[in-house]
Amino acid sequence: MIKTRFAPSPTGYLHVGSLRTALYCYLFAKKNKGKFILRIEDTDQERFVEGAVENLLSTLSWVGLNYDEGLMEDGKEVGENGPYIQSKRKNIHLENAQKLIDSGHAYRCFCSKERLTKMREIQAKNKQAPMYDRKCLDLPESEINAKLSSGEPYVIRQRMPYDSIRFKDIIRGNMQFDGKTIDDQILVKSDGFPTYHLANVVDDHLMEITHVIRGEEWLPSTPKHIALYQAFGWDVPEFAHLPLLLNPDKTKLSKRQGHVAVEEYIKEGYLKEAVINFVAFLGWNPGSGEQREIFTLKELEKIFELKKVHKSGAVFNIEKLDWFNWQWHKKKFNEEMTVLAKELDKNVEITNRGFDFSNQEAEEAFLLKKGKKLKKYAAGFIPKEYENTPELLTRALSMLDEKILKNKKETAKNLAFFFNYPEYSKELLTNKKMKVDLNQAYISLSESLKDIKKIEDWTLQNLKESLFETVKRLDVKNGQVFWPLRAALSGMQFSPGVFETAWALGKEESLSRIAQALKKLQ
């Protein structure tokens, strides 16, 4: 049975790079009908951050990466190989460290940090690789006991075998490291806690992890881990080292160059589907000429292959994330709107341009419901004062679906003109390209005003009919009527279309704005 694990350390938040690691671990396990487990690696007491574990778990659950074993959100642990919080496994680690001392694969080191620093300085000066000089390797038993009983602090170091170590990485193929260049790793710190290296190996073994999938930054320490497995006499798991996620300048993705915490993206309103989809494609691709890019988690579970993960790092390109987000927003919203439209009108026709309703009532009801839905989507980006006229707000929002779905942060900006008629010069009502001069604008506005005044039922349909009638009567091009009218209604160079704008504003306000525009032209 294949078993993978995601083993984050709770240092504050879930990093997007970690999210991808977790995703790949999850996908690989799912694809192979294996198990995915979560272990908290909190052996570094100095870096402990309050609330970090909770944060990690809730973020993981937000994206939907469920695990079969590990610490659950309610604080309970699930699985037979617990505890899944590393600090609770301290004794297990220490027992195993002792075994290593007994078998000669590890030794106590009493060197002070000062001595070690000095030693490294000298080595650096001599252009040597900084490595522990094994001063404490062959300390006589009597001396060790004396130091121990006098309470001198010590660490436990792994005695590296100095043989060259080879292994096969699933992603990178054959790896080889010269054993002589590998430092005697500290296994247990002087505070009595194990380091990552010991704890990770012991726990992975005890938890029966078959595939260690982790970031490339661990590649150089993999030989140390393999040496440990061998020292213990344990089976060595398979390794897969994932390429790094990069900043635009190609350095390891960091906080300094943009958002790196998954929760930031949640806060910004990114959809989990988009985040997962985007992150899955950073460093992996279904290959075989597949050109589709939009995939659900479920679909990814079926097609994911570790062997197709790349070797080189991938730049985290926020613009592409935005595109994925937009695709997903659109997809989900359209699905919801289709359901809604069918509910309201059994005979609605779905065209690639939108919905054709069989009756006006259905369309009007649809628009209002759509507006309300969008209000929820853009929650937090709508100024409070707009809530004072909720009907206007709903109608206005219903016309801004694409803009809101694309970037809800600009909702207030897009909404403003509906609520406050902007100041503008009469030139806005003209358009050279469309052959609308001041005179034409005056004619178009006064004639269309005359027509729409007669509309009793202020519906989108009626507005369209009425205004096309105006165009026909004046015998001009659509734009010659619609441009000045849209400009007059919105007071803006860019806005939703005429019909939509007029409909949203309502009859009274529309007539008033047209009248005000006409005044400018007199």
Next chain:
RNA sequence: GGCGCCAUCGUCUAUCGGCUAGGACGCUGCCCUCUCACGGCGGAAAGAGGGGUUCGAUUCCCCUUGGCGCUACCA
């Protein structure tokens, strides 16, 4: 400095030795159109360099160059 990893458009990538090097993001032209947007159709844009192997290399090997990672009593 030492050790290691990596190398196709600006970015994410396809290619299992035959390539007029494909797609996506971004950029851009045109069309649609009452503006913006959406949508549709195009365009510019890539195999780091040098050696091999081969009838033929982006693809396999070597070197160079470049980039990155690790080099803590952090993970």
